[in-house]
Amino acid sequence: MKKFMDWLANSFAPKAKILTQMPAVAGLSSAMQKLIPFILTGSLVFFYNVFRSYLPALPDLGNISNYSFGLIGLVAAFMVANQYMEKFKHPGYTITAGIVSICSLMMFLHPVGAEEGVYDMGRVGPSGILIGVIVGAVVSMIFHFYAKIGLFKNSEAPDFIIEWVNNIIPIFASLGFWSGLIFGLKIDIFEVIIGLFAPIQNFGQSLPGLILLVLIPAFFYSMGISTWLWSAIQNPIFIAGIAANTLAVEQGLVPTNIVTNEVVYSIGLIMMGGTGATLALNIMMMFSKARKLKTLGRICIWPSIFNINEPLVFSTPVVMNPLLMMPMWINSIIGSCVIWFVMKGGLLKIPYELMQLAQIPAPISSVILTKDFRAVIIYLALFAVYFGVWYPFFKVYEKEVLAEEIQEKTVDQAKAISEMA
Numbered sequence: 001m002k003k004f005m006d007w008l009a010n011s012f013a014p015k016a017k018i019l020t021q022m023p024a025v026a027g028l029s030s031a032m033q034k035l036i037p038f039i040l041t042g043s044l045v046f047f048y049n050v051f052r053s054y055l056p057a058l059p060d061l062g063n064i065s066n067y068s069f070g071l072i073g074l075v076a077a078f079m080v081a082n083q084y085m086e087k088f089k090h091p092g093y094t095i096t097a098g099i100v101s102i103c104s105l106m107m108f109l110h111p112v113g114a115e116e117g118v119y120d121m122g123r124v125g126p127s128g129i130l131i132g133v134i135v136g137a138v139v140s141m142i143f144h145f146y147a148k149i150g151l152f153k154n155s156e157a158p159d160f161i162i163e164w165v166n167n168i169i170p171i172f173a174s175l176g177f178w179s180g181l182i183f184g185l186k187i188d189i190f191e192v193i194i195g196l197f198a199p200i201q202n203f204g205q206s207l208p209g210l211i212l213l214v215l216i217p218a219f220f221y222s223m224g225i226s227t228w229l230w231s232a233i234q235n236p237i238f239i240a241g242i243a244a245n246t247l248a249v250e251q252g253l254v255p256t257n258i259v260t261n262e263v264v265y266s267i268g269l270i271m272m273g274g275t276g277a278t279l280a281l282n283i284m285m286m287f288s289k290a291r292k293l294k295t296l297g298r299i300c301i302w303p304s305i306f307n308i309n310e311p312l313v314f315s316t317p318v319v320m321n322p323l324l325m326m327p328m329w330i331n332s333i334i335g336s337c338v339i340w341f342v343m344k345g346g347l348l349k350i351p352y353e354l355m356q357l358a359q360i361p362a363p364i365s366s367v368i369l370t371k372d373f374r375a376v377i378i379y380l381a382l383f384a385v386y387f388g389v390w391y392p393f394f395k396v397y398e399k400e401v402l403a404e405e406i407q408e409k410t411v412d413q414a415k416a417i418s419e420m421a
Helices: 002-020 023-052 062-066 069-087 091-107 110-116 126-149 159-184 189-204 207-221 227-250 261-266 279-286 291-305 310-315 322-344 364-370 374-420
Strands: none
Touching: 002 023, 023 062, 023 069, 023 126, 023 227, 062 069, 069 091, 069 126, 091 126, 091 159, 126 159, 126 189, 126 227, 159 189, 189 207, 189 227, 207 227, 207 261, 207 322, 227 261, 261 364, 279 291, 279 310, 279 374, 291 310, 291 374, 322 374, 364 374
């Protein structure tokens, strides 16, 4: 174990952090974070609709969701290009590349519009978020390579002429690229991309997919690397899953996609207290014999109740602590497996409404999203399981902290006696 931890601390973690700081990775991660307000806007409307179902006189806010989360593909296209231009140090192209990405994505509506006379706006909505990411990335590559060429770097032409030309060329190249494929070759790029990524989406909606989507972020989080890094991989799978569930219910069918943000985060069962199910650890700390752990436990309990565990993870610390990293990984696997089999077995309903409000305390959020009071029983059972996993690791760590505190106290007493003498 010592050799493994040394390798993690001195080799793997530093290299992983370098990877996360690369423009290609950092830009995509940053873009996904900037989508969150639009997703949460839609989530708030769905949350509001819970109350509206009991009070029909309340106004319908559906259009707010339709023109925020409902256009998330367009937002993704803009944000990916925008953030890539920022991370690749092309500040003059941040807005232009984003707008060109939106224009490019609108071309994807042509095959439907040409054949049926209507546009399928779903292609720029939740089901089109992956397409938006790809379009934004391709447009960014075109702008980036053109900027690297520096075609008119030493030109004596007026600055405004150079700026126009330096914008016109990558705009023309970007739109020309997509136009040639869609209008020239008559390729429905949307269907092609969806087909190519279907195996990934299908794997994401499997039990191994769920475990990996939960465990990998927890693994890196235990080394101090933010879980936001993985949103670029998670969000397309999560959003496509919840969108399919919503459509199924509207058609009178049963939702089947378990791997959604609502299941992984919002219902607070897999992420009870935050990544790694740290609520049980926090409660143990509150009653610890070690003064340090007891103090931290009482400080961190309120964020933990709202599924925010950064204060706990970094102050205890869980990060790079072999005794507390292991149970975080174990709980990520156990929680995923329990929820998968419980939902597949019909013991708990699968959420079908977008509601990415992970900061609503469970089991309140569990009942609201699943519309199933059995979620309370599952919550209590899982808490007991998580508690059992954390307990032996915590007691060993507590013993170490107690020994350190006794040693510090002994040193302080010795120092005080020497000063008195």
